[in-house]
Amino acid sequence: MTAELDLTPEEIAELKRATDQPDVASAVEAAARQYLQHARRQELKSLSGRVEMQDNWRELEALEAPRGDERPEPGTHF
Numbered sequence: 001m002t003a004e005l006d007l008t009p010e011e012i013a014e015l016k017r018a019t020d021q022p023d024v025a026s027a028v029e030a031a032a033r034q035y036l037q038h039a040r041r042q043e044l045k046s047l048s049g050r051v052e053m054q055d056n057w058r059e060l061e062a063l064e065a066p067r068g069d070e071r072p073e074p075g076t077h078f
Contacts (some may be wrong), residue, residue, distance in 0.1 A: 019031050020032070
């Protein structure tokens, strides 16, 4: 996809420095990806205190298949 941006030479230089990219296209691409990652984190942070969690990790852990270093009980098939 192509897009036209109106950035000053100073903004372009700062963008390239901030993203550690050698050219404008890769700097803009890196900045957009970094922004999206930041926006997703902010969205997750906004859910803090709104999501009800169940404290059932022990039951879920017991339902998981044994790891390679654990031996299943005799008669148990996985």
